[in-house]
Amino acid sequence: MAKPVTKYICQNCGYVSLRWLGKCPECDSWNTFVEEIVHTDKHKLKSKSSDILSAKLTNLSKVADINITEDKRIISTIEELDRVLGGGIVPGSVVLVGGDPGIGKSTLMMQLSDKIKNNTILYVSGEESPKQIKLRCERLGFAHDEFYILSETSLEIIAAIVDKLKPDIVIIDSIQTIYRNELESSPGSVSQLRESTAAVIQIAKAKNISFFLIGHITKEGFIAGPKVLEHMVDTVLQFEGERTHAYRVLRAIKNRFGSTNEIGIFEMTGTGLVEVRNPSEVFLSQRSKGISGSTVSASMEGTRPILIEVQALVSSSGYSVPQRTATGFDYKRLAILIAVLEKKIGIHLSKFDVFINIAGGIKIDEPSIDLAAAISICSSFKDTSIDHDMLILGEIGLSGEIRGISFAERRIQEAIKLGFKKVVLPKGNMKNFKPSKEIEYIPVESIQDAIRLIL
Ligand code: TYD
Numbered sequence: 505m506a507k508p509v510t511k512y513i514c515q516n517c518g519y520v521s522l523r524w525l526g527k528c529p530e531c532d533s534w535n536t537f538v539e540e541i542v543h544t545d546k547h548k549l550k551s552k553s554s555d556i557l558s559a560k561l562t563n564l565s566k567v568a569d570i571n572i573t574e575d576k577r578i579i580s581t582i583e584e585l586d587r588v589l590g591g592g593i594v595p596g597s598v599v600l601v602g603g604d605p606g607i608g609k610s611t612l613m614m615q616l617s618d619k620i621k622n623n624t625i626l627y628v629s630g631e632e633s634p635k636q637i638k639l640r641c642e643r644l645g646f647a648h649d650e651f652y653i654l655s656e657t658s659l660e661i662i663a664a665i666v667d668k669l670k671p672d673i674v675i676i677d678s679i680q681t682i683y684r685n686e687l688e689s690s691p692g693s694v695s696q697l698r699e700s701t702a703a704v705i706q707i708a709k710a711k712n713i714s715f716f717l718i719g720h721i722t723k724e725g726f727i728a729g730p731k732v733l734e735h736m737v738d739t740v741l742q743f744e745g746e747r748t749h750a751y752r753v754l755r756a757i758k759n760r761f762g763s764t765n766e767i768g769i770f771e772m773t774g775t776g777l778v779e780v781r782n783p784s785e786v787f788l789s790q791r792s793k794g795i796s797g798s799t800v801s802a803s804m805e806g807t808r809p810i811l812i813e814v815q816a817l818v819s820s821s822g823y824s825v826p827q828r829t830a831t832g833f834d835y836k837r838l839a840i841l842i843a844v845l846e847k848k849i850g851i852h853l854s855k856f857d858v859f860i861n862i863a864g865g866i867k868i869d870e871p872s873i874d875l876a877a878a879i880s881i882c883s884s885f886k887d888t889s890i891d892h893d894m895l896i897l898g899e900i901g902l903s904g905e906i907r908g909i910s911f912a913e914r915r916i917q918e919a920i921k922l923g924f925k926k927v928v929l930p931k932g933n934m935k936n937f938k939p940s941k942e943i944e945y946i947p948v949e950s951i952q953d954a955i956r957l958i959l
């Protein structure tokens with residue numbers, strides 16, 4: 505077979521060059537040339553005439569005639585993973601698993617392989633030798649019979665082996681190490697990533713094999729692989745967490761077969777990842793009584809409410825510009841909260857450092873924990889503690905008003921389950937609740953209200 509022709513195309517304006525160029529002569533942008541396979545005119549013409557002649561109406565169907573009995577999903581029995589995938593693995597789907605190096609992607613995929621019995625699994629590793637993989641398997645107490653390991657980075661060879669072995673699931677660790685012989689550029693480059701992924705998708709769809717592609721891709725997508733892949737694959741999972749903390753959160757960023765709201769929570773232990781089925785209990789387990797700067801709020805993660813501890817520390821600053829640090833909490837929201845507190849409550853924080861932290865290393869991106877964060881800051885500032893059995897819910901507006909939140913009832917139910925006795929909530933949410941024996945409702949309208957009633 506003749507080597508396919510490759511050309512370099514400016515990603516900005518589409519200028520085509522036969523060589524790589526640093527600067528585009530057309531649009532003057534730098535570093536935008538990417539190698540792409542181009543089909544020759546001869547090839548195009550040939551396929552055109554023959555295809556048109558033999559074209560039958562096979563691929564054309566009436567919507568009404570399409571059979572929608574979905575292929576049976578493969579259930580991994582790792583509940584946290586199945587939920588994020590939208591209820592198991594869809595045959596023929598391509599899932600990209602992204603995350604920082606060392607976060608536990610290989611471990612998760614290995615454990616997944618172990619759990620799916622009755623299916624043939626091929627683990628392609630371009631990063632570790634079969635021996636290293638075997639060692640890891642032993643550490644994880646692995647016991648799967650139909651599990652094959654392949655140390656290979658050439659996509660052509662991988663495709664040939666997949667053809668022979670006919671596995672149900674293929675895991676590629678990592679997509680950055682895979683390359684296509686036809687391309688000159690090195691493995692991990694934009695064009696290699698894109699062409700390899702495109703080829704994998706073709707195999708997956710043609711043979712109904714599910715692929716998991718591991719990628720060292722951070723949220724921004726800049727470190728080791730561009731965002732291009734996200735548009736191509738069916739599902740993108742992001743595995744995140746602080747490496748120094750044991751908890752890991754698996755999040756769907758894109759999912760053609762389910763919702764993207766669900767998260768799965770795992771704990772990294774000496775013997776691999778363990779599912780965390782009761783996250784609220786776990787995240788609150790290390791909370792101490794009677795300390796200042798600590799409150800509890802509830803965040804909705806998909807359909808699940810999770811109770812979290814919001815910690816704040818306010819201490820006099822040794823610098824002319826005070827520090828503001830947010831861990832697991834949005835930095836800009838922290839700045840807004842501080843401004844609202846200064847303006848509406850009259851506490852002056854310009855000479856104080858303010859640190860805010862969501863305990864357990866989890867990231868929360870939800871405004872309904874605003875009030876809890878603000879109360880924590882005040883509590884630390886005044887050095888007084890908040891009732892241990894109090895849940896605080898509410899979003900803070902710029903004029904200090906407490907805005908209603910969604911799913912208040914579910915969040916409160918979760919707190920009742922864990923023995924909470926009081927809940928501070930936006931007045932706007934109150935109309936849905938009647939006085940109850942289980943929990944005392946403390947409705948608030950503004951941040952001033954809340955501070956007066958709680959502190
Ligand atoms: P790994 O799955 O290799 O991460 P990735 O593939 O995302 O780069 O996991 C790396 C870390 O996980 C490593 O620092 C060690 C830790 N680990 C455990 O703590 N326990 C275990 O049982 C395993 C297998 C790994």
Ligand code: MG
Pocket residue numbers: 606609610611631677
């Ligand atoms: Mg790895």
